[in-house]
Amino acid sequence: MNYTLDFTPVIDGLPSLLLACLGTFLLAISGMLLAVLIGIGGVMLRDSRFKPVRWLVIGFVEIIRNTPFLVQIFFIYFALPLAGIRLDPTPTAIIALGINGGAYAIEIIRGGVQSIPAGQKEAGLALGLHKAQVFRFIVLKPALRAIYPSLTSQFVLLTLSTSICSAISAYELTSVSQRIESESFRSFEVYFTVTVFYLVISWVMMRLFGLFSSRYFNYPVK
Amino acid sequence: MGRDEFIFLLIGLKWTVVLSVVGFICGSIGGLIIALLRTCGSPLLERITAGYIGVFQGTPLLMQLFVVYYGLALVGLKLDAWVAVAIGLTLHASAYLGEIWRGSIEAVPRGQTEAAKALSIKYVSRMKDVILPQAIRISLPATIGFLVQLIKGTSLAAIVGFTELTRAGNIISNQIFEPLTVFGIVGILYFIMCCPLTILGARLERRFAMSAR
Numbered sequence A: 001m002n003y004t005l006d007f008t009p010v011i012d013g014l015p016s017l018l019l020a021c022l023g024t025f026l027l028a029i030s031g032m033l034l035a036v037l038i039g040i041g042g043v044m045l046r047d048s049r050f051k052p053v054r055w056l057v058i059g060f061v062e063i064i065r066n067t068p069f070l071v072q073i074f075f076i077y078f079a080l081p082l083a084g085i086r087l088d089p090t091p092t093a094i095i096a097l098g099i100n101g102g103a104y105a106i107e108i109i110r111g112g113v114q115s116i117p118a119g120q121k122e123a124g125l126a127l128g129l130h131k132a133q134v135f136r137f138i139v140l141k142p143a144l145r146a147i148y149p150s151l152t153s154q155f156v157l158l159t160l161s162t163s164i165c166s167a168i169s170a171y172e173l174t175s176v177s178q179r180i181e182s183e184s185f186r187s188f189e190v191y192f193t194v195t196v197f198y199l200v201i202s203w204v205m206m207r208l209f210g211l212f213s214s215r216y217f218n219y220p221v222k
Numbered sequence B: 001m002g003r004d005e006f007i008f009l010l011i012g013l014k015w016t017v018v019l020s021v022v023g024f025i026c027g028s029i030g031g032l033i034i035a036l037l038r039t040c041g042s043p044l045l046e047r048i049t050a051g052y053i054g055v056f057q058g059t060p061l062l063m064q065l066f067v068v069y070y071g072l073a074l075v076g077l078k079l080d081a082w083v084a085v086a087i088g089l090t091l092h093a094s095a096y097l098g099e100i101w102r103g104s105i106e107a108v109p110r111g112q113t114e115a116a117k118a119l120s121i122k123y124v125s126r127m128k129d130v131i132l133p134q135a136i137r138i139s140l141p142a143t144i145g146f147l148v149q150l151i152k153g154t155s156l157a158a159i160v161g162f163t164e165l166t167r168a169g170n171i172i173s174n175q176i177f178e179p180l181t182v183f184g185i186v187g188i189l190y191f192i193m194c195c196p197l198t199i200l201g202a203r204l205e206r207r208f209a210m211s212a213r
Helices: A008-012 A014-046 A051-065 A069-082 A089-114 A118-126 A131-168 A173-184 A187-216 B003-038 B043-057 B061-075 B081-107 B110-118 B123-160 B165-176 B179-212
Strands: none
Touching: A008 A014, A008 A173, A008 A187, A014 A051, A014 A089, A014 A131, A014 A173, A014 A187, A051 A089, A051 B179, A069 A089, A069 A131, A069 B123, A069 B165, A069 B179, A089 A131, A118 A131, A131 A173, A131 A187, A131 B061, A131 B123, A173 A187, A187 B061, B003 B043, B003 B081, B003 B123, B003 B165, B003 B179, B043 B081, B061 B081, B061 B123, B081 B123, B110 B123, B123 B165, B123 B179, B165 B179
16 A cells, blocks of 8 residues: 555645535525425425325325435436426525425424324413414424424434535535545545535534524423 | 336346345444443443444435545555445444444333342343343334435445446436436335335334333
8 A cells, every 4th residue: 555645635625615515504504494394384284184185295205205315306306397497406406405304304393293282272272362373382383392303413414415415516515525536536535524524514503403492492391 | 218227227226235234234233332332331432432423423424435435445455336335334324323222222221230230140141131132122113214214325325336226227317318217216116115114113113102101
């Protein structure tokens, strides 16, 4: 073995790598927001009175949870143009992340919503709150607080899976590192450094989740 | 899509199964070692294994595969692509299974360990005959959940350049220009592998929740 590690291409590419970290970060955050929206919407539809709607939601969740994200992103990437929607790779990646994360979010949020006792909803209605208000203030917020730990660990996984979006060359850390690698052939050095970057990104993400929960869920339990 | 293309996909499917099985079996051995070290009581070993788990849970599987793939070549090991990917998946699975099983070992009531100690049962027998059988039962739903995640994770071997199911689909779709059909079928094949496991995991979880009550 006569190979010397050479990190110069990495150091030269540092500005674009750091910028790409920001890209990964934004990609992950937008994916999460979409996932939460899909999750909340899906939970409302899943308890719908119409059976076909319920089956549709269950089917959606099971299909997404039992197929790889890479296959999903390819499918969406090729399906959107056929549906007449022309998007750049990065918005496509956000949609794919949102759909994937949304399916998991439906399952997680549903668990929280089911944990709210029926008596609380009835009490809310008895106090003259509208159905939507009951859902928002009495069901959703405590439910989100109850499932916050599992939701955030799912979202850390979502952050990590943004690296798969490089397959359709969305703008994020992995695709930029692949470009630097193909220009310099310093594969190990590039990927090793980027792995450390990902470690920092997921750590920052977890800290942000902690900050958010201490702000938003900062009210006494009983 | 004709018959030949479908057979090409099935060959890819075979490699997906091989990678999943090898990754899961080797990962189980590694995961058991990690879980035991993580709960052994020595602060140094517990810290090292906690660090190992943290690194593998905090970085994307794709990057782990890249680093292992190029790292092994750098050390001078000339391995087939599938072996390198299998090693990467094994390291990944060891970390996740180690964390799952650490949790289940700790979920076994303390009294069990204390009773075994009072009967002067030694560590090996205490783990093998008392703690682990109960811990495995507790861990089954999460373990099956991770197996599904691992099967889906093998698809990333496609990006590293190994022809398993997803990459086979990619090649076919580039040949016959029917990406939706091809990836639809690829997705169905994954679904057929994963869905029974998901159902089994959910059923076990429900059964354990009932018996715990």
